[in-house]
């Protein structure tokens with residue numbers, strides 16, 4: 253019987269921008285001109301890609317930074333005459349100015365364009381093949397990215413810049429300039445005509461906007477390309493730029509093998525998958541449905557016999573995670589519930605594909621967690637995936653309330669990103685939660701059968717490894733054969749360049765990394781990177797400028813390895829200083 257304690261949904265508590273106000277002048281400064289903009293999604297995007305930043309509403313504070321990003325709008329209505337004058341001077345003084353929606357304030361000449369023209373008819377942008385900041389976007393899915401839905405109303409608030417003074421970094425499908433650049437020698441000015449925060453918010457909140465070019469099993473790096481562009485602009489403009497890599501242990505790809513156990517035969521087959529994983533040292537996540545009710549979907553398998561089999565599975569080196577109680581296709585329409593749902597009186601009935609009776613979001617979460625923890629001897633079940641990726645808007649706060657921390661409830665393609673991201677309350681833009689989402693990259697239900705898609709899956713892994721993507725594989729162990737064959741082939745092909753782990757292992761690493769503060773001080777030939785690492789992180793990896801040569805750490809027992817522009821901290825916590833000197837010619841030659 254249980255769980256006994258009552259679950260309460262936390263109140264919506266809007267996140268103040270000041271939560272992101274701390275840091276030193278080495279960070280990218282976001283000058284916030286309108287607090288109603290999608291600055292929270294922008295913050296989460298910068299966190300995901302690893303660019304250190306702070307938010308300020310004070311232009312004088314922003315001006316102390318080498319890279320100033322003005323968001324969401326540059327206009328005379330939002331900025332004083334003094335602020336506009338100061339911003340106009342930024343590129344002339346050798347620093348970098350990034351403006352979003354430059355609509356007024358007399359800065360057209362600073363950014364190098366005639367007029368900003370509003371449009372609701374732009375659905376995609378194409379990047380320049382020649383500009384150094386965009387020439388690495390070589391894949392067709394990188395060089396052209398969708399920003400709106402052809403069937404829908406387009407993108408609100410997109411602008412084009414007429415008469416750009418130099419070749420645009422990106423143009424809309426009609427050739428109008430979407431992102432422009434004007435160089436002042438050392439100083440630079442960039443103007444974006446699309447609202448990056450809004451687009452990030454669209455992907456992260458996943459409210460069926462229909463922008464993605466495919467649902468799953470494909471490459472859809474829309475948000476990643478734009479974040480990599482901002483990272484590139486930051487690294488160019490901030491001479492001592494240090495950013496955080498996205499994969500533990502200086503590897504190129506974070507791979508999570510996950511299994512959804514939602515069928516009687518799957519319980520038995522799981523052993524064969526676990527055997528393979530164990531013999532290869534791969535820890536996988538098993539999302540287990542706690543199915544104690546016979547219904548439209550299947551017979552009961554979370555019974556005495558099933559639990560005995562699952563106990564054996566759980567006793568191996570795997571992560572046990574929740575795959576709900578009822579596995580309902582209409583979970584996304586469930587009511588929240590009263591937080592008193594208990595086993596065995598909680599009895600959700602799947603009647604058919606469109607009807608489930610007596611189910612609640614909290615019931616699915618708290619009862620499944622309780623059963624997995626108590627019957628399978630798990631200390632803390634932290635990860636959740638709904639059946640059919642049916643995803644209620646209230647899931648983030650329900651996960652918080654029931655003690656989960658990590659979600660894998662959407663596809664990467666639908667989210668427009670192959671990087672993890674932080675979820676907001678109600679999947680709106682007001683309040684962040686402590687839940688992180690790890691979207692599904694490859695699944696096994698689309699056709700052709702998974703076993704025939706191995707070459708494409710490996711090809712996708714290579715694409716994501718170019719920028720440190722996250723790769724969640726979903727295999728239902730309902731059959732062995734071609735699916736187990738796929739897993740064998742995939743692990744073998746990507747193992748050299750990949751980090752492997754469970755969802756909660758990567759989740760804990762990712763949320764630890766998310767809290768890390770990075771600041772750099774120093775002059776011409778010596779620099780100190782100040783790291784603030786509130787939670788222990790194993791395998792934190794930094795990207796440093798090419799002329800940085802590691803010299804010493806404080807405390808001295810932090811183990812640090814440098815490989816060219818990558819610096820790996822084997823284990824670290826608290827305040828850590830890394831001291832670098834300028835690489836001499838001889839040091840460079842030795843590499």
Ligand SMILES: [Zn+2]
Pocket residue numbers: 512513514575579638639640
């Ligand atoms: Zn399932």
